[in-house]
Amino acid sequence: MFVKRIKPYAVNIFYLLIWLLPFIFFVYNLITFDSILQIFNRNTFEIFIFTFYQAFISSIIAMILAIIPSVYVSKKDNFLSVLLKSSVLIPLFFPAVSTVMVFSIIGNFKLMEQLNFLYTLKAIVVANVFYNMPLFVKFAGESLEKIPYSIIEYSRTEGCGKFEIFFKIKLPLIYPALMKAFFLCLVFCFTNMAIILGLGGINYSTLEVEIATTLSGSMSYSSAFGYGLIQLIFLSAFNVLISSCKVYEFDDYCHVKEKVSLIETAYSVMYLLIEFSIVGLGVIFAFYNFYTGDFELFPIIKIFSVEFNRTYPVIQSLLNSFVISFTTALIVTVFTFILLKNTCRYTNAVILSTCGISSAFLGIVLVYLNISLDIPYFMLALTGYFLITVPFSFSFLYQPVLSFPKSLIEAAKIDGCSPLKIFIYVELPLLLPIFISSFLLIFAICFGEFTIAYTMQLINYLPTVPVVNYSMLSRRLFSESSALNGLNIVIVLSVFIIGEYLRKKLSFYH
Amino acid sequence: MKKILNFTVSFIFLLLLSASCGKKKNSNTLTVYLPDSYSWLKETGTCKSFEKKNECKIKFVYFEAAVNIVSRMSLEKSNPKADILMGLSRTTFIRAKKLGVLEKYKPENADKIISGNNIFSGFYATPFDYGGLAIIYNKNKLGGSLNSFNDLTDLRRELVLTDPRTSTTGQDFLLWTIALYGKNWKSFWRKLKPAILTVTKGWNSAFSKLETGEAAAMVSYASDKAYNIYKYHNSRFDVFVPENSGFKQIEGNALVKKQDIKQISKKYIQFMLSDKIQSKIFLHNWMFPVTEVKLPEIAKYYVKPKKYCSISNEEIEKNLTSWLEEWAAIVTK
Numbered sequence: 001m002f003v004k005r006i007k008p009y010a011v012n013i014f015y016l017l018i019w020l021l022p023f024i025f026f027v028y029n030l031i032t033f034d035s036i037l038q039i040f041n042r043n044t045f046e047i048f049i050f051t052f053y054q055a056f057i058s059s060i061i062a063m064i065l066a067i068i069p070s071v072y073v074s075k076k077d078n079f080l081s082v083l084l085k086s087s088v089l090i091p092l093f094f095p096a097v098s099t100v101m102v103f104s105i106i107g108n109f110k111l112m113e114q115l116n117f118l119y120t121l122k123a124i125v126v127a128n129v130f131y132n133m134p135l136f137v138k139f140a141g142e143s144l145e146k147i148p149y150s151i152i153e154y155s156r157t158e159g160c161g162k163f164e165i166f167f168k169i170k171l172p173l174i175y176p177a178l179m180k181a182f183f184l185c186l187v188f189c190f191t192n193m194a195i196i197l198g199l200g201g202i203n204y205s206t207l208e209v210e211i212a213t214t215l216s217g218s219m220s221y222s223s224a225f226g227y228g229l230i231q232l233i234f235l236s237a238f239n240v241l242i243s244s245c246k247v248y249e250f251d252d253y254c255h256v257k258e259k260v261s262l263i264e265t266a267y268s269v270m271y272l273l274i275e276f277s278i279v280g281l282g283v284i285f286a287f288y289n290f291y292t293g294d295f296e297l298f299p300i301i302k303i304f305s306v307e308f309n310r311t312y313p314v315i316q317s318l319l320n321s322f323v324i325s326f327t328t329a330l331i332v333t334v335f336t337f338i339l340l341k342n343t344c345r346y347t348n349a350v351i352l353s354t355c356g357i358s359s360a361f362l363g364i365v366l367v368y369l370n371i372s373l374d375i376p377y378f379m380l381a382l383t384g385y386f387l388i389t390v391p392f393s394f395s396f397l398y399q400p401v402l403s404f405p406k407s408l409i410e411a412a413k414i415d416g417c418s419p420l421k422i423f424i425y426v427e428l429p430l431l432l433p434i435f436i437s438s439f440l441l442i443f444a445i446c447f448g449e450f451t452i453a454y455t456m457q458l459i460n461y462l463p464t465v466p467v468v469n470y471s472m473l474s475r476r477l478f479s480e481s482s483a484l485n486g487l488n489i490v491i492v493l494s495v496f497i498i499g500e501y502l503r504k505k506l507s508f509y510h
Numbered sequence: 511m512k513k514i515l516n517f518t519v520s521f522i523f524l525l526l527l528s529a530s531c532g533k534k535k536n537s538n539t540l541t542v543y544l545p546d547s548y549s550w551l552k553e554t555g556t557c558k559s560f561e562k563k564n565e566c567k568i569k570f571v572y573f574e575a576a577v578n579i580v581s582r583m584s585l586e587k588s589n590p591k592a593d594i595l596m597g598l599s600r601t602t603f604i605r606a607k608k609l610g611v612l613e614k615y616k617p618e619n620a621d622k623i624i625s626g627n628n629i630f631s632g633f634y635a636t637p638f639d640y641g642g643l644a645i646i647y648n649k650n651k652l653g654g655s656l657n658s659f660n661d662l663t664d665l666r667r668e669l670v671l672t673d674p675r676t677s678t679t680g681q682d683f684l685l686w687t688i689a690l691y692g693k694n695w696k697s698f699w700r701k702l703k704p705a706i707l708t709v710t711k712g713w714n715s716a717f718s719k720l721e722t723g724e725a726a727a728m729v730s731y732a733s734d735k736a737y738n739i740y741k742y743h744n745s746r747f748d749v750f751v752p753e754n755s756g757f758k759q760i761e762g763n764a765l766v767k768k769q770d771i772k773q774i775s776k777k778y779i780q781f782m783l784s785d786k787i788q789s790k791i792f793l794h795n796w797m798f799p800v801t802e803v804k805l806p807e808i809a810k811y812y813v814k815p816k817k818y819c820s821i822s823n824e825e826i827e828k829n830l831t832s833w834l835e836e837w838a839a840i841v842t843k
Contacts, residue, residue, distance in 0.1 A: 030585075104724070108722070108723070108724055116667075118708075118724075119667075119707065119708045197711065201707075201708035201709060202673070202706070202708060202709035202841055202842055203842060203843075205842060213673075213675050213676060215581060216574075216577060216578050216581050216675075216676050217577060217581070217673075217675035217676050217834075218675065218831070218834070219580065219581045219584045219605075221584075310553070311549065311553055364585070367582075367585060368585050371585055371586050371589055371591060372588075372589060457571070457573065457582075459572065460570075460571045460572060471546070474546075474574070474712065474714045474715060475546070475714060476714060476717065476718045476721065478718075
């Protein structure tokens with residue numbers, strides 16, 4: 001009885017320890033309380049306000065602009081809706097560094113130059129909105145899809161019009177999903193460093209930028225820790241607030257696809273064109289040198305040459321990124337499943353609290369573990385990637401695992417199945433498609449992860465694709481960097497397509 | 511519960527196992543921390559003869575700038591992994607010395623160093639190369655030449671700088687303005703602010719903005735003309751250095767203070783002063799060697815001022831933190 005009671009807490013505590021122990025070790029050795037207090041001044045307050053302001057404005061605009069494509073996704077089941085849904089991969093795999101590069105080029109177009117686009121708040125917000133709109137399309141679209149058609153029909157019978165149905169019926173029902181997407185978007189905008197540094201310039205600083213500048217400049221780990229703490233506390237509190245939204249469960253799930261207007265279709269096509277044209281430009285730049293105006297196949301061949309790999313280990317980085325991403329994705333998916341089978345009332349807060357961890361600070365903490373305890377970089381990279389991806393896997397698997405029919409498990413138990421057998425013969429076959437999706441999502445996130453790898457200086461010990469790409473970019477090898485970037489996009493898109501294929505095939509059989 | 515326990519124990523076991531694997535150290539490996547602009551040392555195979563002669567292996571660990579090397583050393587202070595630090599500028603040297611991570615060492619061939627270049631008090635670091643800072647600019651985009659620092663203040667969103675908090679070039683430019691304007695340096699920066707297009711983390715990103723035409727001028731080095739003529743066969747950018755007040759950047763190499771300092775570390779510091787290395791500095795690092803070696807023909811394009819201005823190490827040590835804070839308050843607000 002006692003064991004049964006503490007079992008859920010044990011898993012949660014295990015997760016908490018994985019992320020708290022390294023920080024405690026770092027704080028104990030390097031942080032002084034007095035130095036943390038020094039950061040509580042007007043300057044920090046202004047930085048915090050700006051961090052929140054740009055993240056909030058970007059999230060609101062992204063949410064508004066994503067409403068129509070979300071409605072389209074919920075009403076139609078065609079190629080366009082699949083593409084709209086797949087755009088969610090953009091914020092997860094398209095490197096922020098590449099986004100900055102593309103927007104920098106766009107910002108240098110004559111018209112944009114006249115508008116003073118670059119190095120302004122406009123540039124930050126536009127890039128943030130582009131980067132995060134797909135999150136709303138995915139979450140809101142899927143939530144709208146789940147609204148039973150009977151509810152819409154009742155409303156119509158009661159005399160509700162199109163707009164009344166949307167604002168008074170649909171919007172309140174999808175509110176929790178919208179808030180979830182809003183939280184993720186706010187976290188991405190709150191913690192994104194590359195966009196602020198690359199497109200905002202010196203006039204704009206966020207907590208994450210201050211952390212990175214402090215870590216590499218003044219070496220005041222206490223100040224960086226203080227900034228990180230503010231970020232963590234704020235985002236955790238925000239998460240708790242968002243998580244308190246009531247989720248509506250629909251038992252009689254029956255959704256009928258509806259007609260869409262021409263405006264909805266045109267807007268959705270335009271949205272898709274904008275989103276994918278930015279990514280497409282990333283691929284085009286692999287073959288087209290924007291600055292010289294020449295098409296060249298040479299860079300994509302060059303990055304695989306022996307000579308080039310002596311300085312920039314592209315082949316090794318592809319292998320490393322694959323191994324790390326694969327291992328992390330596997331561990332995270334298995335761990336999240338175990339965790340979801342052992343939830344307690346604190347689970348949500350415990351897991352999503354890691355969303356607020358500063359990746360730059362986490363990177364430094366992990367480096368310190370290597371310096372002090374000689375833990376190899378591979379293990380540390382796995383730990384870092386594990387911590388940042390568990391919240392995503394948790395959000396992804398939450399509904400399918402928790403709503404798994406208990407009657408099936410009970411029936412298997414009556415038939416004398418052990419928990420292992422129940423998992424292998426009952427749960428695994430039914431949940432396999434969603435496991436594959438979660439695995440591929442984590443794989444894609446890890447494959448594109450930059451901040452931790454950069455802060456840990458992995459380029460010297462365990463080069464991964466994003467840091468090798470950055471090293472080429474910072475040495476002004478634009479064509480070669482674009483070629484690797486294009487390859488990166490193709491790899492992740494292929495993974496997504498394979499995943500979708502497997503998911504559909506397996507769903508069909510069951 | 512049993513499963514969770516098994517999982518926990520396996521994970522900890524794996525962690526410990528990998529930790530013990532990581533502890534294997536090779537005493538014949540020399541770990542050198544250096545800015546990535548020094549990658550030519552490995553790429554050209556210049557150090558191969560040293561490795562062969564001393565039967566050792568050199569592990570080069572690259573950082574974006576010397577500033578990052580010192581930050582890393584502050585983490586490694588109690589358990590240093592590096593044997594040698596390369597590319598320390600005056601400010602990063604002062605910070606590293608203050609941290610207590612440098613070991614005093616005067617190489618046997620130190621007398622080869624041309625006088626005036628040893629700014630590293632008491633051989634806590636050995637000079638390696640030097641060069642002058644300069645403003646480089648695209649004359650066509652700017653529509654004229656630059657003749658003084660005051661001309662810079664007339665520009666509007668055309669100048670790109672490197673952040674003195676994260677870059678040595680940025681730090682040295684800040685010191686240059688302080689040396690030039692004394693107590694009035696802050697009012698110069700206030701006037702300069704409208705001229706700034708953006709401030710980048712490092713030199714490379716600033717240069718790419720100039721190269722792609724996004725910016726018209728940037729703070730760089732007086733050897734840029736020579737570099738462009740050598741690499742692109744034309745002088746793409748003009749170089750401006752005030753005639754009577756240039757600013758010299760001297761870079762040095764240092765031994766890391768640790769319990770067992772390897773003999774090869776000392777030999778490496780000496781090797782960096784050898785003619786073999788020093789003669790390669792101009793064409794690879796685009797700086798001047800600190801010993802008397804024959805310079806390539808292209809070195810004549812280096813824009814040399816008549817005089818250099820300077821600030822003492824003591825003054826920098828005393829004020830650097832507050833200068834950086836004051837700079838940030840002016841430029842970022």
